[in-house]
Amino acid sequence: MESLSGRKKVLEQKPMNFWERMYLPAIFRGMAITFMHMFKKKETIYYPEKEREFSENWRGMHSLKRDEQGRERCTACGLCALSCPAEAITMIAAEREKGEEHLYREEKYAAVYEINMLRCIFCGLCEEACPKEAIYLDGPIVPADYLRKDFIYGKDKLVEQPITELEALKAAQD
Amino acid sequence: MEAAFLIEKILLVVVLFVITLTIAAYSTWAERKVAAWMQDRVGPNRAGIFGLLQPLADGGKMFFKEEIIPSGANKWLFIAGPSLALLTSFLGSAVIPFGQSIELFGKTVPLQVTDINVGILYIFGVVSLGVYGIMIGGWASNNKYSLMGAIRGASQNISYEIAMGLSIIALLLVTNTLSFKELAEQQHSWHWNIIYQPLGFLIFLVCAFAETNRVPFDLPECETELIGGYNTEYSAFKMGAYMFAEYINMFVSSAVMVTLYFGGYNYPFMDQVNALLGPTWGPLVGVSVMFLKIILFIFFFMWVRWTVPRFRYDQLMDLGWKVLIPLAIANIVITAIVITVVDKL
Amino acid sequence: MSLFYLVAFLSILFSLLVIFTKNPVYSVLYLIATFFTFTIHYILLNAQFLAIVNFIVYMGAIMVLFLFVLMLMNLNKDTEPMKSNLLKIAGVIAGGTLLVTLVSSIKALQTSAVATTTNSQIGLVGNLGKVLFREFLLPFEISSILLLSAMVGAVLLAKKDKRTQNG
CATH class of the missing domain: 1.20.5 (Single alpha-helices involved in coiled-coils or other helix-helix interfaces)
Structure with a gap:
């Protein structure tokens, strides 16, 4: 029958000739190939010491961003939690008190912000849903752990370090 | 005299035992290294430099893992299986000469545990006994995959033993002896048997792969079909015993092949070297040559393992019964004719 | 000589165990042990070649096949054939006749002096x-x-x- 796509190829299986039936030439050729591979460059990257460069659209661990003055951007609107297909994000909102303006940009902020890294599928929908550009998946690989509860990351692990602290760190390093 | 003899033999046995264990342990390391190199990887490199402490780490792991004996298993036979496999794998090395007689402390010491006049048949018997470890272990596990593995192992070993025996008979026509010592002495310097028996060697090699259950003949353990075959139910050190038995078998069969076909401890210009180095150091060079050859053969086993895919079961049986056995018989006939013609001339 | 008695005792013990064990696989394993003691007997008799051939052929090949078949059949209590009284009586009669024949033939035999092989290279x-x-x-x-x-x-x-x- 004529194939509809016109791309069908009919492969003819010829009976093997004597040398092919002997197996041995094919085996020797294969062994030559594997032997040559022993002297090729190894592809291994020694992981903990050396890290492979991530691609540009790599999505890793989440980070909650701060603005130029070091204030948390998140306003606890809950859009990220709503958009999350894996339902990995939960948060508790709180109102900003007087004297906390240097900590939180908006009048409402997330007092508790938790992402369950075992549920997260790193789809990046939270990133897209966020109206305040507060959450980005620009971190490294989420490390392994022993207990399930340790995979629920709170603000202590998610929020970016404050700029002042970063500067202090840099100064200390210099 | 009697006591001295006993001590000498016991020392030899202990040394051989330690060497065998060491080589088997480092074969596991080498296997992983060779596999890695052939797949453009680096292999174990974290335990010690070049991962040289890996066998120790593996051994420790095997020792301290939990031992599980399945409730439906036959307890005594379940333990007897791996023990028997390990025992029979060690037996073979007793008759292999690892070097010429060496002069130590004013005494001539033969580097062979015992020279029995039916040495080749002894090796053959030990090899045929090796299948019991697999069979008993596989049956006692009370698991259908294990049983399938055991049955495959048994039928495969019996089938390939025949071709192996026939290929040895052709060799015996050339050498006229069953003793390993005489066999090694006959192949002085470069007169290796491989020159006279290339086809016999090829048949023996294929059968050795089948008898040691190595790829491409590893159907008894066959991970993809039988999830480990006869060692499906085994854990911890009993599993380790099976693995060790496989590597010791590899070492012994390499040693047998080297002695039968590749001149054993002989190498070209050995007389000049011996004359130069004297009766103590000269034979030691021979011993190292022997071990070099053995290691090359072990490397060959691994090289094949990481190149050739596994046979299908009917292909295995076809190869054994329809190809190797007729070839071996033809080899015997040709060898006999050539020997008669050469004798007449 | 004491070695001979030890090995002879072992071979009789194992062959009795072959008959008396219920599990057929155990029977085969004891039979393998029996053949192993036979191999030792051959060595004691200076017949190295026979010993090693017994080792290869009986222990290495035939018993493997026996074990192979038994493992495939997976015999247990359910598959055991019915033991009717008739069969038992027939068995007793057959065994008795065999015993009588054996005893009479041993009685008829004349015992000779123990044959000693002068040539140790004969085997x-x-x-x-x-x-x-x-x-x-x-x-x-x-x-x-x-x-x-x-x-x-x-x-x-x-x-x-x-x-x-x-x-």
């Missing part, structure tokens, strides 16, 4: 081969023809019948 491969191929050439060849015919028969049985295959 070596070369000597055995010379005896087999010179003095006993005809019986040797005839027995090989017997084995060959058995082999041909086995191949014939295992071959597929063309008619049933097509039809």
Whole structure:
């Protein structure tokens, strides 16, 4: 029958000739190939010491961003939690008190912000849903752990370090 | 005299035992290294430099893992299986000469545990006994995959033993002896048997792969079909015993092949070297040559393992019964004719 | 001599165990042990070649096949055939006659002095081969023809019948 796509190829299986039936030439050729591979460059990257460069659209661990003055951007609107297909994000909102303006940009902020890294599928929908550009998946690989509860990351692990602290760190390093 | 003899033999046995264990342990390391190199990887490199402490780490792991004996298993036979496999794998090395007689402390010491006049048949018997470890272990596990593995192992070993025996008979026509010592002495310097028996060697090699259950003949353990075959139910050190038995078998069969076909401890210009180095150091060079050859053969086993895919079961049986056995018989006939013609001339 | 008695005791013990164990696989394993003691007997008798052949052929090949078949059949209590009283009586009668025959034949036998082999090299491969191929050439060849015919028969049985295959 004529194939509809016109791309069908009919492969003819010829009976093997004597040398092919002997197996041995094919085996020797294969062994030559594997032997040559022993002297090729190894592809291994020694992981903990050396890290492979991530691609540009790599999505890793989440980070909650701060603005130029070091204030948390998140306003606890809950859009990220709503958009999350894996339902990995939960948060508790709180109102900003007087004297906390240097900590939180908006009048409402997330007092508790938790992402369950075992549920997260790193789809990046939270990133897209966020109206305040507060959450980005620009971190490294989420490390392994022993207990399930340790995979629920709170603000202590998610929020970016404050700029002042970063500067202090840099100064200390210099 | 009697006591001295006993001590000498016991020392030899202990040394051989330690060497065998060491080589088997480092074969596991080498296997992983060779596999890695052939797949453009680096292999174990974290335990010690070049991962040289890996066998120790593996051994420790095997020792301290939990031992599980399945409730439906036959307890005594379940333990007897791996023990028997390990025992029979060690037996073979007793008759292999690892070097010429060496002069130590004013005494001539033969580097062979015992020279029995039916040495080749002894090796053959030990090899045929090796299948019991697999069979008993596989049956006692009370698991259908294990049983399938055991049955495959048994039928495969019996089938390939025949071709192996026939290929040895052709060799015996050339050498006229069953003793390993005489066999090694006959192949002085470069007169290796491989020159006279290339086809016999090829048949023996294929059968050795089948008898040691190595790829491409590893159907008894066959991970993809039988999830480990006869060692499906085994854990911890009993599993380790099976693995060790496989590597010791590899070492012994390499040693047998080297002695039968590749001149054993002989190498070209050995007389000049011996004359130069004297009766103590000269034979030691021979011993190292022997071990070099053995290691090359072990490397060959691994090289094949990481190149050739596994046979299908009917292909295995076809190869054994329809190809190797007729070839071996033809080899015997040709060898006999050539020997008669050469004798007449 | 004490070694002989030890090995003889072991072989009798193992052969009794072959009969008395209930599990057929155990029976086969004890039979393997029995054959192993026979191998030791051959070595004690200076027949190295026979010993090693017994080792290879009986322990290494035939018993593997026995074990193979038993493992495939997976015998247990359910598959055991019915033991009717008639069978038991028949068994007793057959065993009794065998016993009577054995006892009478042993009684009829004249015991001779223990044969001692003066030549310790008699059991070596070369000597055995010379005896087999010179003095006993005809019986040797005839027995090989017997084995060959058995082999041909086995191949014939295992071959597929063309008619049933097509039809």
